[in-house]
Amino acid sequence: MDINQKYTPQSWPDHPETATLEGKNKFIGFWLLLAAETVTFASLFATYLALKDKGPSGMEFSAAGLFELPLVFAMTMILLTSSLTSVYAMYHMKNYNFKAMQAWLAITVMLGLTFLGLEIYEFNHYVHIGFGFTNSAFSSAFFTLVGTHGAHVLFGLSWFIALMLRNAKRGLNMYNAPKFYLASLYWHFIDVVWVFIFTVVYLMGVIG
Amino acid sequence: MSSIAQKKGFGATIWDFMTTVDHKKIAILYLMSGGFFFLVGGIEAMLIRIQLVKAGNDFLSAGTFNEVITMHGTTMIFLASMPILLAFMNAVMPLQIGARDVAFPFLNSLGFWLFFFGGIFLNLSWFMGGAPDAGWTNYASLALASEGHGIDFYALGLTISGFGTLIAGINFLVTIINMRAPGMTYMRMPLFTWTTFVASALILLAFPPLTVGLFFMIFDRLFGASFFAVEMGGNTIIWEHLFWIFGHPEVYILILPAFGIFSEIFAIFSRKRLFGYTALVFATILIGFYGFMVWAHHMFTVGLGPTANAVFALATMIIAVPTGIKIFNWLLTIWGGNISFSVPMIYAVAFIPTFVAGGVTGVMQAIAPLDYQLHDSYFIVAHFHYVIVGGVVLAILAGTHLYWPKMFGTMLSEKLGKWTFWFFFLGFHLTFFIQHFLGLMGMPRRVYTFGADQGWDLFNAISSSGAVLMATGVIILLVNVVMTIVKNERIGNDPWGDGRTLEWAIPSPPPFYNFAQTPLVRGLDTYWIEKMDGNKKGMIFAEPLGDIHMPNGSIIPFVISLGMFIASFGALYFLDGKPWALAVLIGGLALMFGSMLLRSLKDDLGFHITKEELLEDAKGGNTDGH
Numbered sequence: 001m002d003i004n005q006k007y008t009p010q011s012w013p014d015h016p017e018t019a020t021l022e023g024k025n026k027f028i029g030f031w032l033l034l035a036a037e038t039v040t041f042a043s044l045f046a047t048y049l050a051l052k053d054k055g056p057s058g059m060e061f062s063a064a065g066l067f068e069l070p071l072v073f074a075m076t077m078i079l080l081t082s083s084l085t086s087v088y089a090m091y092h093m094k095n096y097n098f099k100a101m102q103a104w105l106a107i108t109v110m111l112g113l114t115f116l117g118l119e120i121y122e123f124n125h126y127v128h129i130g131f132g133f134t135n136s137a138f139s140s141a142f143f144t145l146v147g148t149h150g151a152h153v154l155f156g157l158s159w160f161i162a163l164m165l166r167n168a169k170r171g172l173n174m175y176n177a178p179k180f181y182l183a184s185l186y187w188h189f190i191d192v193v194w195v196f197i198f199t200v201v202y203l204m205g206v207i208g
Numbered sequence: 209m210s211s212i213a214q215k216k217g218f219g220a221t222i223w224d225f226m227t228t229v230d231h232k233k234i235a236i237l238y239l240m241s242g243g244f245f246f247l248v249g250g251i252e253a254m255l256i257r258i259q260l261v262k263a264g265n266d267f268l269s270a271g272t273f274n275e276v277i278t279m280h281g282t283t284m285i286f287l288a289s290m291p292i293l294l295a296f297m298n299a300v301m302p303l304q305i306g307a308r309d310v311a312f313p314f315l316n317s318l319g320f321w322l323f324f325f326g327g328i329f330l331n332l333s334w335f336m337g338g339a340p341d342a343g344w345t346n347y348a349s350l351a352l353a354s355e356g357h358g359i360d361f362y363a364l365g366l367t368i369s370g371f372g373t374l375i376a377g378i379n380f381l382v383t384i385i386n387m388r389a390p391g392m393t394y395m396r397m398p399l400f401t402w403t404t405f406v407a408s409a410l411i412l413l414a415f416p417p418l419t420v421g422l423f424f425m426i427f428d429r430l431f432g433a434s435f436f437a438v439e440m441g442g443n444t445i446i447w448e449h450l451f452w453i454f455g456h457p458e459v460y461i462l463i464l465p466a467f468g469i470f471s472e473i474f475a476i477f478s479r480k481r482l483f484g485y486t487a488l489v490f491a492t493i494l495i496g497f498y499g500f501m502v503w504a505h506h507m508f509t510v511g512l513g514p515t516a517n518a519v520f521a522l523a524t525m526i527i528a529v530p531t532g533i534k535i536f537n538w539l540l541t542i543w544g545g546n547i548s549f550s551v552p553m554i555y556a557v558a559f560i561p562t563f564v565a566g567g568v569t570g571v572m573q574a575i576a577p578l579d580y581q582l583h584d585s586y587f588i589v590a591h592f593h594y595v596i597v598g599g600v601v602l603a604i605l606a607g608t609h610l611y612w613p614k615m616f617g618t619m620l621s622e623k624l625g626k627w628t629f630w631f632f633f634l635g636f637h638l639t640f641f642i643q644h645f646l647g648l649m650g651m652p653r654r655v656y657t658f659g660a661d662q663g664w665d666l667f668n669a670i671s672s673s674g675a676v677l678m679a680t681g682v683i684i685l686l687v688n689v690v691m692t693i694v695k696n697e698r699i700g701n702d703p704w705g706d707g708r709t710l711e712w713a714i715p716s717p718p719p720f721y722n723f724a725q726t727p728l729v730r731g732l733d734t735y736w737i738e739k740m741d742g743n744k745k746g747m748i749f750a751e752p753l754g755d756i757h758m759p760n761g762s763i764i765p766f767v768i769s770l771g772m773f774i775a776s777f778g779a780l781y782f783l784d785g786k787p788w789a790l791a792v793l794i795g796g797l798a799l800m801f802g803s804m805l806l807r808s809l810k811d812d813l814g815f816h817i818t819k820e821e822l823l824e825d826a827k828g829g830n831t832d833g834h
Contacts, residue, residue, distance in 0.1 A: 003813060021386070025311040029382040036374060036416050043420040043453075047435065047446055054441030133433060137441035140433035144424070159808075166809050175811065 003175050012096035012172075017181035020174055030182045034189050041193050044148060045200060048141040052205070055136030063138075063205030066131060072202045075118045076194065079153075082111035083191040086184045093180055098171040101180070105164055108187065112157045119150050142201070149197055152190050159183045227761040229313035230720050234320050235299035235615060239608075241324050242291030246604075248331065249283035250682060252276050257639070257675040260668050263660040273656035274341035275358065279331075281344030282362065285458070286369060287327040289596070292604050293465040294323075294376055297404045299615050301380065303711035303718060304398045306389025306727045306734075308756065311382035314807070318765035319375035325773040326369025333361035343654060345455070348436035348447035352428060357780055363425040364776040368769070370415050370422070377411030380404055389710075390750040391729030395489065398709045398733075399475075399482060402489050403468030406496040407461045413500070414457035421450035430783050445510060452503035460499040463595065464492060466603030467534060470556045473606055474538050476706050477553035478545025481733060484537040491530035491537075498527045508579045517576040524574035531567060535560060550704065551625035555606035558633050559599065566594030569644065584654075587647025593640045605632065605685070613703040617716045618696060624688040628681045635677025642667045642674075701746065708733040713746035721756050724822050725749040756817045764807050771800030 013019040018027050053062045089104035123143070126132070133143045160183055167176050216224065225233060255276050259268045268276060302310055310316050333339040340362035342350035351359045384397070384405045397405075424447070427433035434440030436447055475482045482488060504512060504520040538560060547553065569591040573579045582588060605628070612620050646667050651658065658664050702712040710727060711718075713735040728750035731737050738746055778793025 003811065025382050025386050028385055029312060029378050032378045032381055032412055036378070036412050039413050040416040040420055043417045043450060047420070047424070047450075050443060050446055051435065051441065054443070056440050059441070133431070137434045137437065137443070140427065140435055140442075144427065144433070144435075162805060162808060175813070179808075 003173050005173065007096055007172070009096040012094075014094065016094065016172070016174060016177035018178075020178075023174070023178035026178045026182060030185060034185070037189065041145075041148070041196070044141075044145045045196065048145045048201065051137040051141040053138055055138050059136050059138070061131050061135065061138065063201070064207075066126070067202050067205045069202060069206055071118060071122060072198060075115050075122075076198045078111050078115045078118070079191055079194050082108045082115070083188055085111065086187045090181060090184050093172065093177060096172060101172070102164055102168070105160055105180075109157055109160050109164075112153060112160075112187075116150065116153050116157070119146070119153075123147075123150075146197060146201065149190065149193055152186075152193070156183065156187050156190055159186065224761075226766050227317075227763045229309075229317045229759050229761050231298045231302050231310050231313065231316055232615065232717060232720070234316050235295045235297075237320050237324075238291045238295035238298060239615070241327065242288050242295055245283050245287035245327055245331075246289075246292065247682075249280055249288050250679065252280035252283065254675060254679055256280060257672040259656060260658075261672040262669065263658055263662070263665050265657055268656065270656045271341065274343075274654070275334075275339040277654055278340045278343050278346075278358075278362075279334075282330065282340070282366070283327075284596075285344065285462070286366060287323075287330070289462050289600050289604065290373060291323055291327075292607075293407075293462065293600075294373075296400075296469065296607050296611055297376075297380060297465060299611055300711050301401050301404045302383060302387070303614075303714065303722060304401045304709050305384060305387060305392050306710050306723060306729060307383060307387040308722045308726075309387075309759065310379050311387055312379045313759040314762060314765060314812070315375050315379050317762070318768060319372040319379065321765050321769035322372030322375065322772065323369045324372075325769045326365045326367070326372060329368060329773055329776055330361055330365030333358055333365075336361075345451055346425070346447075347451075348425065348428075348444040351425060351447075352436055352444075359425070360429055360780050363422045363429070364779060367419060367422045367426070368772050368776065370419050371772075372769075373411055374415045374419075377408040377415070380408040381412065384408075389723075389727050389729055392734075393729075395486065396729055396732045396734070398468075399471035399485070399488055399492075400465070400468035403464040403471075403492055406492050407464040410457045410461045410464070410496055410499060414454045414461065417450045418454035421447055421454070424450075426779065430779060445507075448507055448510065449503070452506045453500075455506065456503040457496075457499045459592075459595070460495055462600045464495065466600045467492065469603045469607040469610065470538065470559055472709070473552045473556040473610060474541045475708055475733070476610075476704055477548050477550055477556070478542050479548075479706050480541055480545040481708075481736075482537065483540035483543075484533075485732060487533055488537050491533045494530040495527060498523060498530070502527060505574060505576075505579075508576045509583045521574050521576045525571060528567060528571050528574075535564060548706075550609075551620070551622055551629060552606040552610040554626065554629050555602050555609075558629070559602045559606075562594060562598030562602065562633075562637075566591060566598050569594065582647065584652055585647035586643045586651045586653055589653045590640050590643035590647060593636075593643075597636055597640070602633075605629070608685075610704075612692070613699050614711055614716050614718075616693075617698050618692050619699055619703055620692050621688050624684055624691070628685045628688065630681075631677050631684060632681030635674045635679075635681060638674025638677060639671050640674070642670050646671070702735075708736040710734050710747065713738070719825060721758060721817060721822075724756075724826065725753055726751050753822060754819055756822065757814055758817060759814045760812055762807075762812070764803050767803045768800050768807075771796050771798070771803060775800060 016023070018024045055061065085104050085108045089101045089108060092100035092104060131139055133139060163176070163179055163183055225237060228234060255268060256273070259265055259273055298310070298316070302308075336357065338356045338358045340346065340354070340358035342354050342359060346359065346362055384401060388397070424433070424435040428435050428437060428442075434442045436442045436444045438444065471482060471488060502520055502524045504516060505524045508517050508520075542557075569587070573582055573588070573591065609620050609625050612618070646664055649664065649667075651662075651664050658668070699716055701715055703716065704712070707713070710729075713727070714723065726749065727734065727747040730748070735746055738748065773796070775793050775796025778789050778791070778796055781789040782793065
C-alpha cells in the first residue's frame with residue numbers, strides 16, 4: 001500500500017477500513033478482541049452481582065442508599081451522545097472528508113472527557129463519604145467493575161487524541177483509515193458496556 | 209533488507225531473535241523457552257518423587273514441598289506445554305494454509321515476549337523470598353493466607369504471560385480466517401490447523417476470566433480489596449469459578465493441538481487419508497464448545513447442590529462422545545494402512561491406549577457421588593497425568609521429532625528417539641498407573657509425606673522409580689538434540705517421504721517468505737494430491753512470481769514486555785513500604801505505554817522483496833533471511 005497515494009471522494013473506497021489485507025486482518029482481529037473484552041466484563045459483572053451489598057457486619061452502605069440516578073443519567077446521556085458523534089465521524093471518514101471527521105472526533109473526545117470528569121467526581125464523592133475501594137467486598141467489586149470501564153474510556157480517549165494529532169497534517173490514507181475505524185468501534189463497545197453498567201449497577205441497585 | 213547470504217556473529221544473531229517477527233523464528237524461541245521450562249518443571253517433578261520415595265522422608269520440608277508442587281503444576285501447564293504447542297502452531301500452521309506469515313507478525317513477537325517475561329518473573333520467586341505455595345489452582349482461601357510474596361509472583365507472572373497467550377490466540381484466529389491460500393477452504397484445512405483454530409478460540413474466551421481472577425487476587429493481596437476476604441463480605445468460591453471457567457477450557461487448549469499433531473502423524477505414517485476427516489473436524493468443534501460447560505465438575509465437593517452437580521456431571525459425560533469419535537477415526541486411519549513405525553508414529557500408537565485410560569478415569573470422576581470419594585486423592589493425580597502426559601506430552605515429543613526437520617533442516621536420530629520413547633513411555637506407566645491405587649487406598653494429593661504404617665511405601669517407591677526412567681528418556685532426547693545439531697546433516701523438503709500437507713512441499717527450513725508464489729489448493733492433503741499427479745514442483749501456483757511484501761522486524765515487543773515485567777516488581781513491593789516501589793511501578797508502566805504509543809504513531813509499512821531477489825534466492829539456495 002502506498003501511503004502517499006492521493007484520493008478523491010470518488011476514488012476513495014466504500015469501506016476503506018477493509019480495503020487492504022492489513023485492514024481486513026485488523027477488522028477481524030479487533031472484533032475478536034472485543035469478544036475477549038466481553039468475557040472480561042461478564043466476569044466482572046458476575047462478581048459484582050455476587051458481592052453486591054456484601055460487606056463486614058454492620059456495613060452502612062448499600063446500593064439502594066448509595067447511588068443517585070440524576071448524575072448517572074446525565075453521564076449515560078453524554079456517553080450515548082458521544083457514540084452518535086463518533087458515528088458521524090466515521091460517516092465522514094467513509095466520504096473522505098477529513099476535516100469533518102476530525103471535528104466530530106473532537107466533539108466525541110469532549111463528551112468523553114466530560115463523562116470521565118463526572119465519573120471521577122462520583123468516585124471522589126463515594127470515597128469522601130467513606131465508601132472507598134477497601135471498605136468492603138461490595139466496594140471492591142463496584143470500583144473494579146466501574147473503574148475498569150473508566151480505564152477503557154481513558155484508553156479510548158487517548159487513542160482518539162493520538163490518532164487525531166498524528167494524522168492532523170497528512171489526512172486520510174489507506175494506512176490510517178482502519179485505525180480510525182477501530183478506535184470508533186472500541187468507543188461503541190465502551191458505550192454498550194456502560195449501558196449494562198447503568199442497568200445492572202445503578203438502575204437495579206436503586207430498585208434494591 | 210535483502211536476502212543476500214551473510215554469516216552473522218553471535219551478538220547479531222541474538223539481536224535478530226530479539227527483533228524478529230518471522231513466525232518460524234518465533235516458533236524456535238517458543239520451543240527453546242518452553243523446552244527450558246519443561247526441564248525446570250521436570251526437575252521439580254523429580255524433587256517431588258524423591259521426597260515421596262519412602263515413608264517419613266525429610267528430603268524437602270513441608271513448606272518447600274508445597275512450593276515445589278505448585279511450581280511444578282504451574283510451570284508445566286503455562287510455561288512448558290502451552291508454549292511448546294504454540295511453537296508448533298507458529299512453525300507449521302501458516303505453512304499448512306499457504307500463508308507467508310501470520311496476520312499480525314508484530315503481535316506474534318509481542319505474545320512471545322510477554323509469555324517469556326511472565327515465566328521468568330514467576331520463576332524469580334525462587335530467588336526472591338519463596339515461590340507460590342497454594343497449588344497451581346491457587347484457591348483463594350489458601351492463597352490469601354500465604355505469607356511472603358510467592359502468590360504475588362504467581363498472580364502477576366501469570367497475568368503477564370496470559371496476555372501473551374491471548375494475543376497469540378487472536379493472531380492465529382485471524383491468520384486462519386484471512387490468510388488461507390486460494391482454494392484452501394475450511395474443509396480442506398489440515399487437522400492441525402483446525403485444532404489450532406479451535407484451541408485459539410478457546411484461548412480467546414477462556415483467558416479473560418483467569419486474568420480477571422488474577423487481578424482480584426492482586427487487588428486483595430496488594431491493594432487492600434476484599435473480593436475473597438470472607439470477613440469483609442467476600443467469597444472465595446468466586447475464585448474457584450473464575451479459575452475453572454478458565455481452567456477447564458485450558459485442558460482442551462492443550463489437548464486439541466495434541467490431537468491435531470497425532471492426526472497428522474496417523475495420516476502420514478499410515479500413508480492414508482485421514483478416516484472421517486469431517487467427523488474429526490466437527491468432533492474438534494464440539495469438544496471446544498462443550499469445554500465451556502463443564503467447569504463445575506472440578507467443584508463437585510464445594511456444595512453447589514445436587515441440581516448443579518447433576519447438570520455438570522451430564523455435560524462432562526457428553527464430552528466423552530466426540531473424543532470417542534476421534535479415537536475411532538484414528539484407529540480406522542491406521543486400519544489397512546501401509547504403516548511405517550517411525551518415532552512419531554510410535555508415540556501416536558502409544559498415545560491411543562494411554563489417553564483412553566485417562567479418559568475412562570475422567571468419566572468415572574464425572575459421576576458426582578463417586579467423585580466425593582476420588583476428590584483430592586492420588587486417583588485424580590493419576591487421571592490428569594494420564595491425559596496431560598499421556599496426551600499432551602506424548603504429542604509434544606512426537607511433534608518434536610515430526611517437525612524438527614521442518615524447523616531446523618536436520619533429522620533427529622531415529623535410534624535415540626526410540627530409546628527415549630521406551631524409557632519415557634514405560635517410566636510414565638510405572639509412575640502413574642499405580643497412583644490410581646494409591647488414591648483408592650486413601651492417599652491424598654499434595655501431602656508432603658506419609659507414615660510407615662499407612663501401607664503406601666511400596667507403591668510410592670515404585671512410582672518414584674518410574675520417574676527415574678522418564679527422566680532418563682528426556683536426557684536421551686537432549687543428547688539426541690545436541691548430536692543432531694553437531695552433525696548438521698541437511699535434509700530435503702519432505703524428509704518423511706510421505707508428507708501430505710503444504711509444509712512438506714517447501715524447503716526445510718523454509719525461506720523467510722515461505723512461498724515464493726502463493727500455492728493454489730485443489731483439495732484436502734494438497735501436497736499428496738500434487739505428488740499423485742506427478743507434479744514435480746509439489747504445488748501449483750495461484751500467482752506469477754512477483755514482489756513480496758514483508759513486515760519489518762522490531763524491538764518494541766521486547767520493550768513493551770520488559771516494561772510490564774518492571775512494573776510488576778513495583779506492584780509486588782508496593783505494600784512493603786519500599787519507597788522505590790511506586791516509582792518502579794509507574795516507570796514500568798510508562799515504558800510499556802510509551803513504547804505502545806511509539807508503535808502506534810510510527811508508520812511501519814514493511815518492505816518488499818523484489819522478483820529478482822527471489823530468483824537469485826531460488827538459485828543460490830540461501831534461506832537465512834535478512
